Amino acid sequence: xxxxxxxxxxxxxxxxxxxxxxxxxxxxxxxxxxxxxxxxxxxxxxxxxxxxxxxxxxxxxxxxxxxxxxxxxxxxxxxxxxxxxxxxxxxxxxxxxxxxxxxxxxxxxxxxxxxxxxxxxxxxxxxxxxxxxxxxxxxxxxxxxxxxxxxxxxxxxxxxxxxxxxxxxxxxxxxxxxxxxxxxxxxxxxxxxxxxxxxxxxxxxxxxxxxxxxxxxxxxxxxxxxxxxxxxxxxxxxxxxxxx
Amino acid sequence: xxxxxxxxxxxxxxxxxxxxxxxxxxxxxxxxxxxxxxxxxxxxxxxxxxxxxxxxxxxxxxxxxxxxxxxxxxxxxxxxxxxxxxxxxxxxxxxxxxxxxxxxxxxxxxxxxxxxxxxxxxxxxxxxxxxxxxxxxxxxxxxxxxxxxxxxxxxxxxxxxxxxxxxxxxxxxxxxxxxxxxxxxxxxxxxxxxxxxxxxxxxxxxxxxxxxxxxxxxxxxxxxxxxxxxxxxxxxxxxxxxxxxxxxxxxxxxxxxxxxxxxxxxxxxxxxxxxxxxxxxxxxxxxxxxxxxxxxxxxxxxxxxxxxxxx
Numbered sequence: 145x146x147x148x149x150x151x152x153x154x155x156x157x158x159x160x161x162x163x164x165x166x167x168x169x170x171x172x173x174x175x176x177x178x179x180x181x182x183x184x185x186x187x188x189x190x191x192x193x194x195x196x197x198x199x200x201x202x203x204x205x206x207x208x209x210x211x212x213x214x215x216x217x218x219x220x221x222x223x224x225x226x227x228x229x230x231x232x233x234x235x236x237x238x239x240x241x242x243x244x245x246x247x248x249x250x251x252x253x254x255x256x257x258x259x260x261x262x263x264x265x266x267x268x269x270x271x272x273x274x275x276x277x278x279x280x281x282x283x284x285x286x287x288x289x290x291x292x293x294x295x296x297x298x299x300x301x302x303x304x305x306x307x308x309x310x311x312x313x314x315x316x317x318x319x320x321x322x323x324x325x326x327x328x329x330x331x332x333x334x335x336x337x338x339x340x341x342x343x344x345x346x347x348x349x350x351x352x353x354x355x356x357x358x359x360x361x362x363x364x365x366x367x368x369x370x371x372x373x374x375x376x377x378x379x380x381x382x383x384x385x386x387x388x
Numbered sequence: 389x390x391x392x393x394x395x396x397x398x399x400x401x402x403x404x405x406x407x408x409x410x411x412x413x414x415x416x417x418x419x420x421x422x423x424x425x426x427x428x429x430x431x432x433x434x435x436x437x438x439x440x441x442x443x444x445x446x447x448x449x450x451x452x453x454x455x456x457x458x459x460x461x462x463x464x465x466x467x468x469x470x471x472x473x474x475x476x477x478x479x480x481x482x483x484x485x486x487x488x489x490x491x492x493x494x495x496x497x498x499x500x501x502x503x504x505x506x507x508x509x510x511x512x513x514x515x516x517x518x519x520x521x522x523x524x525x526x527x528x529x530x531x532x533x534x535x536x537x538x539x540x541x542x543x544x545x546x547x548x549x550x551x552x553x554x555x556x557x558x559x560x561x562x563x564x565x566x567x568x569x570x571x572x573x574x575x576x577x578x579x580x581x582x583x584x585x586x587x588x589x590x591x592x593x594x595x596x597x598x599x600x601x602x603x604x605x606x607x608x609x610x611x612x613x614x615x616x617x618x619x620x621x622x623x624x625x626x627x628x629x630x631x632x633x634x635x636x637x638x639x640x641x642x643x644x645x646x647x648x649x650x651x652x653x654x655x656x657x658x659x660x661x662x663x664x665x666x667x668x669x670x671x672x673x674x675x676x677x678x679x680x681x682x683x684x685x686x687x688x689x690x691x692x693x694x695x696x697x698x699x
Contacts, residue, residue, distance in 0.1 A: 196495070197494055197698065198699070199696060216497070220497070222492070222496070227492075228487055228488035242492060245409050295495075
C-alpha cells in the first residue's frame with residue numbers, strides 16, 4: 145500500500161554542494177513529523193523540493209502514490225520561515241489574494257484571522273505588522289481551506305510564550321482534524337508535545353528517522369527529544385566526522 | 389476537505405482563474421502606486437505638446453492634423469514606448485523573487501507557466517491602459533482642434549505603438565526571469581533599450597556599407613528612412629515637398645532590407661508608420677510574422693528559464 149507521502153533517493157545539488165543526498169522518508173496520513181537538523185542541514189531544501197520551489201537533482205516524491213502536481217499542492221498549507229507578503233497591502237487583502245489563488249472560499253479568511261488573533265488588524269498594512277503578527281498571518285493563510293498537509297518551516301522561531309502556546313494549540317487542532325503536519329525546527333521542546341515522528345537531517349543526509357518511541361528505545365529511554373538529537377548528532381560526528 | 393470543496397478547488401485551479409487573479413493583482417499594485425495615472429498624464433501631455441510644437445523644426449507652430457501628428461510622434465513613440473515596456477517588465481519576476489513572495493505563490497499550487505502568463509497579462513494591462521487613454525483623449529482633441537477626420541494613420545500609430553510596448557514588455561519579462569537581482573535586471577533592460585533604439589540601426593548600416601557599399605545605396609536610403617537616422621524634420625520636409633520630389637521615394641523595399649527591419653521591432657514599427665511619401669511598405673504578413681516571433685521568443689525563453697529556477 146502506498147504511503148501518504150513518500151520521498152525516495154532525493155538528492156539536490158547546488159553546483160558541487162550537496163544540499164540533500166539520497167534522502168528516503170515516508171510519512172503516513174495524520175502523522176506529525178518533526179524534521180530536525182542544524183542550520184544548513186537541508187531541511188528547507190527538502191521542503192522546497194516538496195512544494196515545487198526547488199528543483200530536485202534526482203529522486204522521487206510521491207503523494208498518495210502519484211507524482212506531485214500543482215493541483216495537489218493547492219491542498220497544502222505552507223508557512224515559510226520568513227513569511228513574505230505584500231507590504232503595501234492590508235492583512236485581509238493579502239490573505240484574500242492567496243486564498244483566492246488556491247481556489248479556496250474567501251469567507252474563511254475572517255474565520256482564520258480570528259483564530260490566530262489578527263481580526264483586529266485586518267485593515268492594517270502588512271508593513272506595519274510585527275514579526276509575530278506576520279507569522280500569525282502566514283499561519284492564517286496556510287490554514288484557509290482546511291489543508292490536508294501543513295508544511296511549517298521553523299514556525300516557532302522568535303515567538304513569545306503566549307504565541308507559542310497558541311500555535312501549538314492550533315497545530316494540535318489541525319492534527320486532530322486529520323491534517324498531516326511536517327514541521328522543521330530547532331526548538332525541539334516546542335515540537336516534542338506534537339510530534340509523532342522525527343527525522344534528523346545532518347549535512348543533507350538522513351541520520352535517523354522513526355517514531356519518538358522508536359528513537360528513545362534505540363538512543364536513550366526517557367530522554368528528551370533534544371537529548372536524543374544531540375546523541376545522534378554526536379554519534380554521527382564520531383563515526384563519519386559529519387561536523388569535521 | 390469535503391468532496392464538493394475538493395471538486396470546486398480542482399475546477400478553479402484548472403481554469404484561467406489563477407492567471408486573471410495574478411494579472412489583476414499586478415495591475416492593481418501599479419494603479420495604487422500612481423504609475424498608471426502618472427503615465428496617462430505624461431502620455432497625454434507628450435502627445436498634445438508634440439502635436440502643437442511638432443513642426444517647430446521646419447518653422448511652423450500650431451495643432452496639426454492626424455498625419456502630421458503621426459510624423460511628429462514617431463520619434464517619441466519609438467523612444468518612450470519600448471522604455472516603458474522594459475521598465476514595466478524588468479521587475480515583474482525578479483523583484484518578487486528577491487522579496488520571496490513568489491515562494492508563497494508557487495507553494496499555493498499555481499503552475500509557474502500560469503504565474504508567468506498572469507504577470508505578463510498584468511503588465512500588458514498596465515501598459516495598455518495609459519497608452520490607450522492617452523491616444524484616445526489626445527486623438528479626440530486633435531480631431532476637434534484640427535477639424536481632421538482622417539484618423540487612420542493615428543489609429544495605426546496607436547495600435548502599433550501598443551504592440552511595440554507589449555513586445556518590449558515581453559523582452560523585459562525575459563530579462564526579469566534570467567536576472568539574479570533587480571539591479572542586474574534594470575541594467576540589462578536599459579542596455580536592451582539602447583541596443584534596440586540606437587545601436588542596432590548603426591550596426592545594420594555599418595554592415596550594409598562595409599559589405600555591399602556600391603550596390604547598397606538604395607537600401608541604405610531605405611533603411612535610413614525606416615530608422616531614427618532620418619530625423620522628423622526630414623520627414624516633414626518630405627511631406628511638404630512630395631510633389632516636387634517623387635523620385636525620392638524608394639519604390640519597394642528589398643527582401644534583405646525588410647529582413648533587417650524585421651530583426652528590430654523598433655525599426656519595424658517605424659517602417660509601418662512612415663507616410664507614403666517615403667515609399668516604404670511593410671506587408672501585413674511580414675509584420676505579423678515578426679510580431680509573432682518577437683512575442684514567442686521572449687515568452688518561450690522566460691517560461692523555459694522560470695520553470696528551471698529555484699525560488
